[in-house]
Structure formats: structure tokens, C-alpha cells
Amino acid sequence: MVWAVAVTTYLLAVFHRSSLAVAGLAASERFDISAAQLATFTMLQLLVYAAMQIPVGLLVDRFGPRAVMLTGTIVLALAQAGFAVADTYPMAIGARVFVGLGDAMTFVCVLRLINSWFSPRRIPIITQITGPIGQIGAIAAAAPMTWALGTIGWTSAYLVAASTSVVAAVAVLVLVRDEPARRSVRGVELSWTNIRTSLAASWAHPGTRLGFWCHFTTQFSSTCLGLLWGFPFFVRGEHTSETFANVLLTIMVVAVVVAGPLLGWFVGAYQWHRSSLVLAIVWAIVAVWTFVLFWPGSAPSWLLIVLVVVVGVGGPASMIGFDLGRTSNPIERLASATGIINQGGFTASLILVVAIGVILDLASPGSGTYTPEAFTLAMSFQYVLWGIGLIQIWRYRHKARNFLRADYPEQWKRWSGRDWD
Known part of the structure; x- marks a missing residue:
């Protein structure tokens, strides 16, 4: 159950990450931007995702995967809601930055939960199953978002997308435990000395x-x-x-x-x-x-x-x-x-x-x-x-x-x- 909730949350993070792929033309018209400016959305998401991996890892070691995953899911919901109502290019850029931030706070948590809940021999195959399941989110973002953008419009489509992470946040809060014996785990306090030592x-x-x-x-x-x-x-x-x-x-x-x-x-x-x-x-x-x-x-x-x-x-x-x-x-x-x-x-x-x-x-x-x-x-x-x-x-x-x-x-x-x- 814990793994199912975690991997579904990761799938939704990939869904949010990929939700702009089918909305390029709509985004160009909505924000009146060039192709280079449109590509900036993707580059910024990758940059934020990559830059946040080490900080997120440190946060997971300190506060546990459940707390960090819950935070990331809430950030994704708010970021997609912000993208839904954005009507200027700077507002949209800011929203996609936070999509990258919330996305970055998911996958590391899933891997930590797998290592806490499964035997060492099962961990490799569970990990390899997790990755492809998450990538289904990229497929899920194509047809539904294309239909939603054409049927209910930009704002409603992205607000519905945001609502999926609200549901995921509730599931993480209620059903996920950091370890079989403990609901939440905490590591050593974050200090520059501890951070340097750990890294x-x-x-x-x-x-x-x-x-x-x-x-x-x-x-x-x-x-x-x-x-x-x-x-x-x-x-x-x-x-x-x-x-x-x-x-x-x-x-x-x-x-x-x-x-x-x-x-x-x-x-x-x-x-x-x-x-x-x-x-x-x-x-x-x-x-x-x-x-x-x-x-x-x-x-x-x-x-x-x-x-x-x-x-x-x-x-x-x-x-x-x-x-x-x-x-x-x-x-x-x-x-x-x-x-x-x-x-x-x-x-x-x-x-x-x-x-x-x-x-x-x-x-x-x-x-x-x-x-x-x-x-x-x-x-x-x-x-x-x-x-x-x-x-x-x-x-x-x-x-x-x-x-x-x-x-x-x-x-x-x-x-x-x-x-x-």
C-alpha cells in the first residue's frame, strides 16, 4: 500500500512535468511568446530538478521521505494552479519553476521508502518497476491534457490537473509510513558541518x-x-x-x-x-x-x-x-x-x-x-x-x-x- 501510494504520487509528478508537452501551441498563443521562450519552460524545469536533488536528499535524510513527499505534492498542486491562472509569461515561468521544485521532491522519497519497506533482494526489481510506472505519467499527460485543453480550456484543464495532487497529498498524509515500525523518521539536525560530512x-x-x-x-x-x-x-x-x-x-x-x-x-x-x-x-x-x-x-x-x-x-x-x-x-x-x-x-x-x-x-x-x-x-x-x-x-x-x-x-x-x- 505504501509503495502503491508513493509510485502513484511519482506518476502524477511526471504527469505534471510533461503536461506542457501537448500545450506548446496553446502556451505560445496565451502568453504571446516565441519558440525560444517556450523552450525556456523545459530548460528551467530540468535545471531546477537537477539543482534540487542534493538539497532534497539532505531533507529526506533529516525529515524522512513522508514529510518531504507530502511537501512536494502540495507544491506541485499549488504550482499547477498558479500555471492555470497565469496570464503573463513571467507568472508562467514562476509557476513552472515550482513545478520543477515539487517534481524534484518526489522520486528520491520513493526510493528511500522502497529501501525501508522491501528486502534487499527485492529492492532492485521494485526500483526498476517504479521508474517505468512513473513514466506512464508522460503518456497520461498527452491524451487527457489535449482533450481538456480543447474542451474545457486552459484554466480549467490545469486546475483539474492540480486537483490530482491534492488527492495524492491526502493519500500520502493518511497512508504512507516512513518505516514499518514508525510513521515518521528523523535524522541528525541539518548544519553545515553535518551537510558537509554527509555529502x-x-x-x-x-x-x-x-x-x-x-x-x-x-x-x-x-x-x-x-x-x-x-x-x-x-x-x-x-x-x-x-x-x-x-x-x-x-x-x-x-x-x-x-x-x-x-x-x-x-x-x-x-x-x-x-x-x-x-x-x-x-x-x-x-x-x-x-x-x-x-x-x-x-x-x-x-x-x-x-x-x-x-x-x-x-x-x-x-x-x-x-x-x-x-x-x-x-x-x-x-x-x-x-x-x-x-x-x-x-x-x-x-x-x-x-x-x-x-x-x-x-x-x-x-x-x-x-x-x-x-x-x-x-x-x-x-x-x-x-x-x-x-x-x-x-x-x-x-x-x-x-x-x-x-x-x-x-x-x-x-x-x-x-x-x-
């Missing part, structure tokens, strides 16, 4: 850094396509129809949902090979993108389908970073470590979203119509992030394994299967 201890562990770089390297490609650049890339860069572009983005979400439980089973059964699985997935993403970007002319439909499937798998693969953090940190600083790791993918996504926009403008100066060649150049910026990420994963996987062997030799033998060593 330094979490970051010092090579397992946390390995988790950060795994999250950094696997997530940004799917996030970039799903939140902003996927539709224009397929339509302008690969000359697909708008209908097929929407189908491709839907297939990507389906791949996320299907891959999550499979990866969760693998992680639970083969803990020693978690980073190996990440490396294999990243190299697969790099290979398929290379075929797409350098295919003569437009890539065939079957190859674009392969692309969104493989890129979609990168979404739940990023969750492996959290499992690496879980086995590298005690529970009293687990949320702080999770916040650090969760910054990785969203920082990379933010860099990529901005870089693609800048490169597109530079490659198509003043034209207003981006060419396939411009998209090839812009999307190739991913190789920079993949290169950095792969090097760091390789570095810290060796450091993490050496640390485990030196400090926890029995666990090292059990995980590596080297009882003879």
Missing part, C-alpha cells in the same frame, strides 16, 4: 561516483528525445510524418516500461555485473545512433524504431546507478547519495538540450528551418557526453571493486564468485 562521505565512496556516471551516461539521450528534440529531429532531420514521429516517441516509452522489470531482475541476480550491463547498453546506444546519424539520406523506418527502443532502454538502465548507491552507503545517508546520483542524468540532459539548440542555430543561421545536416551535427554532440561518461564508468568501476575487495572481502568474494581467491 563528503557519500561522494568519497567510489560506488556513489560509479552510480553518478552510470546515471549520467545512460539517461540523457532518451530524456532529450522525450522532452524536447525528438519530434523535431524525426520530422525535420529524418523526414518522417508527424504521425510516425509520435508513434516513435510512444514506442520509446513502451520500451522503458518493458525493459525496467527485465533490468531489475538482472541487477538483483547479478550484482557484480551491474556496471558491465550499463557499459553494454551505452555502447549499443552509441552504435545505433551512429548508424542513424551517418546513414546516407534519411534513415529507414525500421532503423528509427530500433533507435527509440535502444535509447528507451537507457532510461531504466540509469536506475542501476541508484542500486550502486544503495549498496555503497548506509541508510542514514542513502537519500543524499541518491540525490547526488540523480543529478548525473539530468545535468547531462540539460547540457545536451541547450547544446543542441545552440548548434542548430549556429548551423542554420537566420533560416528558421533546421536542415538534416544541422540535426546531424547537433545530435553528434552526444558523443562528447558518451566519451566522458564511458571513461568515468570504466575508472570508477575498477575503484569500486578494489574498494570492496579491500574493505569487505567476504562480500567481494560472494558477488564476484571468487570464493577460491
Whole structure:
């Protein structure tokens, strides 16, 4: 029950995060803004989300996941209500900033609750199921919001959306407990000394850094396509129809949902090979993108389908970073470590979203119509992030394994299967 309420609250947070995706034209007309100003909504949400991960982790370690999740849900409800009645661009920007803030206060709480309520062997698969279920919120935001905007109008549509988080807040308040034995938990008081100590201890562990770089390297490609650049890339860069572009983005979400439980089973059964699985997935993403970007002319439909499937798998693969953090940190600083790791993918996504926009403008100066060649150049910026990420994963996987062997030799033998060593 606790997990069901928590994961539903997370699904609603993703719903609110994605609720603007189908309202771009309506927002442009309502606020009389340009495409660049419209893109600012997405960039600000990513920036706030990424920037708040460590503070939210510290708050969860101090006040418990229930209190922080309740606060985040209330913030989301108020932010969406503010967005509903906003009639100027600055008011709308302020509302979306608070949507990002409330969104940031949800996922870390869900992971902490999973670690408190499930056995260690079940945690990886429950975590991997949680991520894809949350992403269903992105699908749920499409058809209902499109219908609502066209039927009951902007203000009513977003007020109804806000009301869903009011219901979620009541459910969190009544039904969620931080631990089976306690309704609420409290950690050590927040002070600069305690904050520095907790963050330094979490970051010092090579397992946390390995988790950060795994999250950094696997997530940004799917996030970039799903939140902003996927539709224009397929339509302008690969000359697909708008209908097929929407189908491709839907297939990507389906791949996320299907891959999550499979990866969760693998992680639970083969803990020693978690980073190996990440490396294999990243190299697969790099290979398929290379075929797409350098295919003569437009890539065939079957190859674009392969692309969104493989890129979609990168979404739940990023969750492996959290499992690496879980086995590298005690529970009293687990949320702080999770916040650090969760910054990785969203920082990379933010860099990529901005870089693609800048490169597109530079490659198509003043034209207003981006060419396939411009998209090839812009999307190739991913190789920079993949290169950095792969090097760091390789570095810290060796450091993490050496640390485990030196400090926890029995666990090292059990995980590596080297009882003879």
C-alpha cells in the first residue's frame, strides 16, 4: 500500500512535468511568446530538478521521505494552479519553476521508502518497476491534457490537473509510513558541518561516483528525445510524418516500461555485473545512433524504431546507478547519495538540450528551418557526453571493486564468485 501510494504520487509528478508537452501551441498563443521562450519552460524545469536533488536528499535524510513527499505534492498542486491562472509569461515561468521544485521532491522519497519497506533482494526489481510506472505519467499527460485543453480550456484543464495532487497529498498524509515500525523518521539536525560530512562521505565512496556516471551516461539521450528534440529531429532531420514521429516517441516509452522489470531482475541476480550491463547498453546506444546519424539520406523506418527502443532502454538502465548507491552507503545517508546520483542524468540532459539548440542555430543561421545536416551535427554532440561518461564508468568501476575487495572481502568474494581467491 505504501509503495502503491508513493509510485502513484511519482506518476502524477511526471504527469505534471510533461503536461506542457501537448500545450506548446496553446502556451505560445496565451502568453504571446516565441519558440525560444517556450523552450525556456523545459530548460528551467530540468535545471531546477537537477539543482534540487542534493538539497532534497539532505531533507529526506533529516525529515524522512513522508514529510518531504507530502511537501512536494502540495507544491506541485499549488504550482499547477498558479500555471492555470497565469496570464503573463513571467507568472508562467514562476509557476513552472515550482513545478520543477515539487517534481524534484518526489522520486528520491520513493526510493528511500522502497529501501525501508522491501528486502534487499527485492529492492532492485521494485526500483526498476517504479521508474517505468512513473513514466506512464508522460503518456497520461498527452491524451487527457489535449482533450481538456480543447474542451474545457486552459484554466480549467490545469486546475483539474492540480486537483490530482491534492488527492495524492491526502493519500500520502493518511497512508504512507516512513518505516514499518514508525510513521515518521528523523535524522541528525541539518548544519553545515553535518551537510558537509554527509555529502563528503557519500561522494568519497567510489560506488556513489560509479552510480553518478552510470546515471549520467545512460539517461540523457532518451530524456532529450522525450522532452524536447525528438519530434523535431524525426520530422525535420529524418523526414518522417508527424504521425510516425509520435508513434516513435510512444514506442520509446513502451520500451522503458518493458525493459525496467527485465533490468531489475538482472541487477538483483547479478550484482557484480551491474556496471558491465550499463557499459553494454551505452555502447549499443552509441552504435545505433551512429548508424542513424551517418546513414546516407534519411534513415529507414525500421532503423528509427530500433533507435527509440535502444535509447528507451537507457532510461531504466540509469536506475542501476541508484542500486550502486544503495549498496555503497548506509541508510542514514542513502537519500543524499541518491540525490547526488540523480543529478548525473539530468545535468547531462540539460547540457545536451541547450547544446543542441545552440548548434542548430549556429548551423542554420537566420533560416528558421533546421536542415538534416544541422540535426546531424547537433545530435553528434552526444558523443562528447558518451566519451566522458564511458571513461568515468570504466575508472570508477575498477575503484569500486578494489574498494570492496579491500574493505569487505567476504562480500567481494560472494558477488564476484571468487570464493577460491
